[in-house]
Amino acid sequence: MPKYKRVIIKISGEALSGKKGFGIDSDTVAAISDQIKICSDIGVQIGIVCGGGNFWRGRTGINMDRTRADHMGMLATVINALAFQDALEHRGVPTRVQTAIEMRSIAEPYIRGKALRHMEKGRVVVFACGTGNPYFTTDTAAALRAAEMDADVILLAKKVDGVYDSDPNQNSQAVKFEYINYLDVLNKGLGVMDSTATSLCMDNRIPILVFGIEQPENITKAIRGENIGTLVK
Numbered sequence: 001m002p003k004y005k006r007v008i009i010k011i012s013g014e015a016l017s018g019k020k021g022f023g024i025d026s027d028t029v030a031a032i033s034d035q036i037k038i039c040s041d042i043g044v045q046i047g048i049v050c051g052g053g054n055f056w057r058g059r060t061g062i063n064m065d066r067t068r069a070d071h072m073g074m075l076a077t078v079i080n081a082l083a084f085q086d087a088l089e090h091r092g093v094p095t096r097v098q099t100a101i102e103m104r105s106i107a108e109p110y111i112r113g114k115a116l117r118h119m120e121k122g123r124v125v126v127f128a129c130g131t132g133n134p135y136f137t138t139d140t141a142a143a144l145r146a147a148e149m150d151a152d153v154i155l156l157a158k159k160v161d162g163v164y165d166s167d168p169n170q171n172s173q174a175v176k177f178e179y180i181n182y183l184d185v186l187n188k189g190l191g192v193m194d195s196t197a198t199s200l201c202m203d204n205r206i207p208i209l210v211f212g213i214e215q216p217e218n219i220t221k222a223i224r225g226e227n228i229g230t231l232v233k
Helices: 026-041 066-090 112-120 138-148 182-188 195-203 218-223
Strands: 006-011 045-050 095-099 124-128 153-158 208-212 230-232
Touching (some): 006 026, 026 218, 045 066, 045 112, 045 138, 066 124, 153 218
Parallel strands (some): 006 045, 006 153, 095 124
16 A cells, blocks of 8 residues: 555656666666556556756856756756656556646646646646746755645655765765754755755655665655655655
8 A cells, every 4th residue: 555645756867867877768767657657556646857967957058048058957857758758658657747838739838736636637747847947956846846736745766775974976984864854954965955945845844755766666665655765854
């Protein structure tokens, strides 16, 4: 039985590139979609927020206008969202893409009530274009959509398997937390999410479960309440 009824899954663009480091790795998207189907089939209502770092990040645009660079990053998230929609629908999972910037010929504009209705009907909703505003990350978009959708939890799928007191890629002695509170994340600068997203989750009491996506079955384990990753609450 699932522990959570409605979830927002935040998947970074880097995770979608697999071992290639750029673009979309079809095997990675397929493996994640298989797990999302399992969760959808047992009645979990699912929203997905995609990052776009596998194609573009706003800070990549050296000497570019920040707003324009951020808009380019939002468009990158749409590519990832459409890839998820295609993979999920090939598995028989009804899926809708909603974008915070209107592009009606390829996706629905984001409308809260419509997104809720889709989820209640068992459709997976993929949220693209972040918040639709520059200077805000897709982490903040995940926190915002989780609040708007009244989600039980944000499942933060990353390349690391939890939250550590230092970078485990640089420090072999780094200690992994099983639980940590929002203020410690902010005060220690642990980089779970950016500070705006973390504060939004704290203000709205939305727990964040951070886990590794290199084992896609962790999505199903997380939704079933198994002890994986780090819970921020």
